[in-house]
Amino acid sequence: MNSKPQYNLLDMFYAPARALAAKQILILTVALVGGLLVFDLFRYLAFLEQRENIGSVISLYGFFPLDWPETGSILAKLLAAVGIGAGLLVVMLGLLAVSSIHVEAVRGNPFMSTRKAIRFAFSRIKQIVLAELAVILFLAIIIILFAILGLIARIPVLGELIFAFLLVIPNFIIAIFAVFIVFVLSLSVLVLPAVAAAERQGESFGAILETFSTIIRQPARWFGYTIIAGILAKVCSFVYAYFAFRAVQFIVWSAGIGGGEKIGSLVGSGMDHLPVNGRFAEYMFNLFPRVNWGFSVDRWAAGDVGIAGYLMSFMLFLIFASIVAYALSIMAAAQVYAYVAIRKLKDGHDIASEKPLFFEDEHVNPEIQPQSNART
Numbered sequence: 001m002n003s004k005p006q007y008n009l010l011d012m013f014y015a016p017a018r019a020l021a022a023k024q025i026l027i028l029t030v031a032l033v034g035g036l037l038v039f040d041l042f043r044y045l046a047f048l049e050q051r052e053n054i055g056s057v058i059s060l061y062g063f064f065p066l067d068w069p070e071t072g073s074i075l076a077k078l079l080a081a082v083g084i085g086a087g088l089l090v091v092m093l094g095l096l097a098v099s100s101i102h103v104e105a106v107r108g109n110p111f112m113s114t115r116k117a118i119r120f121a122f123s124r125i126k127q128i129v130l131a132e133l134a135v136i137l138f139l140a141i142i143i144i145l146f147a148i149l150g151l152i153a154r155i156p157v158l159g160e161l162i163f164a165f166l167l168v169i170p171n172f173i174i175a176i177f178a179v180f181i182v183f184v185l186s187l188s189v190l191v192l193p194a195v196a197a198a199e200r201q202g203e204s205f206g207a208i209l210e211t212f213s214t215i216i217r218q219p220a221r222w223f224g225y226t227i228i229a230g231i232l233a234k235v236c237s238f239v240y241a242y243f244a245f246r247a248v249q250f251i252v253w254s255a256g257i258g259g260g261e262k263i264g265s266l267v268g269s270g271m272d273h274l275p276v277n278g279r280f281a282e283y284m285f286n287l288f289p290r291v292n293w294g295f296s297v298d299r300w301a302a303g304d305v306g307i308a309g310y311l312m313s314f315m316l317f318l319i320f321a322s323i324v325a326y327a328l329s330i331m332a333a334a335q336v337y338a339y340v341a342i343r344k345l346k347d348g349h350d351i352a353s354e355k356p357l358f359f360e361d362e363h364v365n366p367e368i369q370p371q372s373n374a375r376t
Contacts, residue, residue, distance in 0.1 A: 002014075003018065003102070003105035003106060003110050004106075004352070005106055005337055005340050005341065005352055007340070007341040007344060007345075008341065009224075009225070009228065011225075011334070011337035011338070011340075011341065012225055012228045012229050012232065012334050012337070012338070013228075013232065014337075015229055015232060015233075015330050015331075015333040015334040015337065016232055016233070016236040016330050018102065018105075018333045019098075019326065019329035019330040019332070019333040020326070020329075021101075021329075023101070023113075023114040023117070024098045024101060024325075024329040024332075024333075025322050025325045025326050025329055026114065026325075027094050027097045027098055027114060027117060027118065027325075028091075028094045028095070028098060028324075028325035028326075028328050028329055028332075029318065029321045029322045029325040030094065031090055031091050031093060031094020031095070031097075031325075032091060032094070032321045032324055032325055032328075033317075033318070033321055034090045034094075035086075035087040035088065035089075035090035035091040035094075036063060036064075036087065037063075038083065038086045038087045038090055039083040039084060039086070039087035040063055040065065040083075041083065042079050042080065042082050042083025042086060043065045043079070043080055043083050044057070044058075044065065045079050045083075046069055046075075046076040046077070046079040046080045046083070047065070047076075049073060049075050049076045049079060050069065050073070050076050062273055062274075063317070064275055064278075068080060088189060089128065089129065089132075091189075091328075092128055092189060092192065092193055093121045093122070093125065093128070094121070094325075094328075095189075095190070095193035095194075095328065095331075095332045096120075096121040096124060096128065096193040096196055096197055097117040097118050097120065097121035098117070098193075098328075098329055098332040098333070099193045099194045099196075099197035099198075099332050099335065099336050100112065100117050100120045100121065100197040101117050102197075102332065102333050102336040102337070103194075103197045103198050103336055103351070104356050104357065104358055106336070106337070106340055106351055106352050107351065107352060107354050107355065107356040107357075108352075108355075108356055109356035109358060112358055116358050120197075120357075120358075123202070124196050124197075124202055126202075126204070127196055127199070127202045127203070127204050127207055128192065128193075128196060128207075130204040131188075131192060131196075131204045131207045131208050131211070132185070132188065132192070134204065134205075134208060135181060135184075135185050135188070135208065136185070138181065139178060139181055139182065139185075142174060142178045146171070146175075149162075149163060149166070149171070150163075184211065184212055184215055187215060188211050190226070190331060190335050191211050191214060191215065191222075191335060191339070192207060192211050193332065193335070194332070194335040194336045194338075194339045195207050195210045195211050195214065195339060197336065198210075198336070198339060198340070198343070198351055200354070200357065210339075210343075213346065214339060214342050214343075214346075217342075217346045218342045218345060218346055221338075221341075221342060221345070222338060222342060225334065225338040225341075226331075226334070226335070226338065228334075229330060229331055229334030229335075229338075230331065232330060232334075233327040233328075233330040233331050233334075234287075234288065234327065235287065236326070236327070236330060237284065237323055237324070237326050237327035237330070238284070238285075238286070238287050238294070240322075240323055240326050241284055241285060241323045242295060244319055244322070244323060245285075245295055245297065248267070248316075248319065252264055252267055266308060266309065266312055267312060267316070269308070269309030269312060269313075270309055270310075270311075270312030270313040270314075270315070270316045271297060271298070271313075271316065272309070272313075273309065273310060273313035274313055274316060274317060274320070276297050276298065277298070281297070281320075282294075284320070284323060284324070285297065339351075340352065
């Protein structure tokens with residue numbers, strides 16, 4: 001697949017093909033599993049803090065305790081929030097590794113290995129964490145200032161007058177700015193990995209600046225590119241999910257010739273431990289939400305086959321995670337090429353003209369010129 005950027009919508013339509021690579025899907029599958037495990041760790045610590053029976057909780061939720069602690073202490077909610085943030089960080093590192101593959105391809109190096117991509121992502125952990133924490137800290141300062149203003153408003157008459165007088169200027173303006181920052185912070189899960197992958201020095205401030213600049217200076221182009229990429233990611237991941245479903249079905253059918261009904265019971269036991277009837281599974285196994293055009297995985301009868309059922313559950317989850325990983329890989333490719341195009345439009349800087357970070361041309365000795373044998 002040609003990795004030369006077109007600097008237009010064609011790059012979005014090329015993204016599914018550019019993302020259909022085993023190393024990219026593998027990286028994001030590992031990132032998704034790792035992010036889920038990190039989230040599970042903090043979520044179950046929150047259950048412990050709530051003095052819940054862990055055995056009962058595990059039997060109820062398994063690896064997917066995806067609810068929010070409505071009741072419980074502030075510490076439990078804080079642990080759950082940290083789990084969400086840490087899990088997203090792991091997924092962002094996966095997106096960063098895949099983005100680095102595409103950035104190197106844009107620069108002329110289409111052969112970046114999986115190991116180098118993962119090493120690059122780990123080398124930029126500090127950049128990603130500091131960039132996100134800086135924005136969160138700025139929002140926290142605004143919240144603290146408003147909380148102090150709220151304390152002042154408790155003063156009879158004078159405090160109420162101060163709060164009312166400052167409502168529009170500067171409070172409303174600051175609040176609008178804060179809401180916009182929260183909006184960009186949520187979008188940074190997609191944008192920041194692409195920006196960080198293109199940054200040669202790994203500066204956190206530069207990553208923050210380019211993330212905000214990309215969305216602020218070219219909002220229509222970025223949202224248009226992202227929406228088109230999202231639609232393509234949904235359609236292509238559905239096609240991938242259908243072929244994955246048929247592949248598992250083929251395995252069960254052909255293995256059932258020799259193994260009988262036990263094969264179906266084994267797969268059914270694995271399905272029984274997964275939320276196959278949940279909303280997210282329904283979303284992935286249908287072409288579009290609220291469109292009844294898809295397939296169901298409830299074809300195999302559930303059965304209890306012991307520890308093998310749990311192992312089968314994990315293997316089936318890896319297959320499902322690879323479907324989500326392919327969708328994210330498409331989004332990562334699209335974000336890189338969108339950023340390359342937007343960066344050239346807004347700054348006149350062509351990332352494609354830069355030298356690769358992980359590739360050097362082989363040294364070639366200059367051609368030896370034949371010496372003249374004539375005597376002087």
